[in-house]
Amino acid sequence: MDLTVVAYVIYLLISVALTVWVARTLSRNGRVFLADVLHGNEKLADAVNHLLVVGFYLVNLGFVTLYLRNSDGVVDARGLFEALSVKLGVVLLVLGVMHLGNVYVLNKIRRRGLMEREQTPPVAPQGWTGPATGPWAAPAPKA
Template identity: 55%
Template sequence: MSAVLATYAGYVVLSVALTLWVARTLFRNGALFLVEVFEGDEKLAAAVNHLLVVGFLLVNLGFVAYALQVDGSVPDARAAVEALSRKFGAVLLVVGAVHFTNLFVLQRMRRHARAVHRRPGPAFAPVVPPAPGYRPAPPR
């Protein structure tokens, strides 16, 4: 097997494995978050979670396929490792960027859902237990 083919094989295997692992992690850990965003509607949350994972996979695997070509020649093992490192590093950056974009959008959805159902009152009302020995004043 030539160095170029070995680089391609390593790139595809590492990139697909990483993308699938992140998608699986997002699917499992995002489910509870989406249930809260969709106010307990588990069916809707599961559907949105599935759609988000499909979109995540399409974007990231599409990038992996698009970026497959190695620029220049790969004459030896060193050049192959360097090319693989550059390619896999780009995949890591894209996967991370898509992941944080998803988190940003979901957090905005969560904030919006909470704001819609928030009761009127002070913006911040901490719950502080009374001091020891405190007695409320009798009503007038």
């Protein structure tokens, strides 16, 4: 069997396995984060989580298949390892960038939600009372 084909098979197996592992990890651990971002709406958090995982699979598996082609043929074991290391390294970098991008965007959304919650008073205002003036006001403290 041609070593280029062996390199392709190994690359696809490892890349797909890494993509599935990262997607499952992000899905499982990101659900809690999404529930917080979406103010406890569990159904919406599950739906957004599922959509993010599908998008993650599409982008990463699309990249993996587009990046499959090797312009130089693999002729020996050393070339096989070199080709695999470059390809898998790039795939890992893309997975990492995708992960950091997702976390960055979700953190921005979460911070915005926290700021909105802090601006909302815990109790609705009951009315307005002006400052006390006149003879019934408390005397000013002595210095």
